[in-house]
Amino acid sequence: MCMTRSELIERIVERAPHVPRREVEAIVHAVFEQMSQALIAGRRIELRGFGVFCVRARRARTGRNPKTGQRVSVPARRTLSFAAGKELRERLNAPPATAASPASDTPPGEALSSLPHAAGPPLSVPVTG
Structure with a gap:
C-alpha cells in the first residue's frame, strides 16, 4: 500500500x-x-527521527542484457538513497501491540503516521551539505 x-x-x-x-x-x-x-x-537532507536522504553517484559500467546475454554500456548516473533514522527503524520493527502508544487512539497499522513530530510544533529541517 x-x-x-x-x-x-x-x-x-x-x-x-x-x-x-x-x-x-x-x-x-x-x-x-x-x-x-x-x-x-547534491546536498544531504537529514530529518531527525525519520531518516536521511542523500544522492549517490554510480559509475559507468558494462552490464549484460539478461535476454540476449549481449554486453551493454550502462552510463554513470546519480541515484537517491534513504536510510531510516533510529526512531523510525524502531517503530517499523516494534511488535504490532506496542507500535502505537496505549494512550493513543491510533491503530497499530497507522503508527508511522503518528511520529511525535506530526502533531507538535513545526519542524526545523536541517539541510546539510
Missing part, C-alpha cells in the same frame, strides 16, 4: 483542521520542492 501526496495532504488537514486545506497543500508542495532542489544540488 502506498500513500500519495494528496492522501498525505488529507491526513494533515484531518490532524490540523484549523489550517486551511490550500495552505496545507502549499506547505507540502513547498517542502517537497525544497527537498528536491537540495537533492538536485
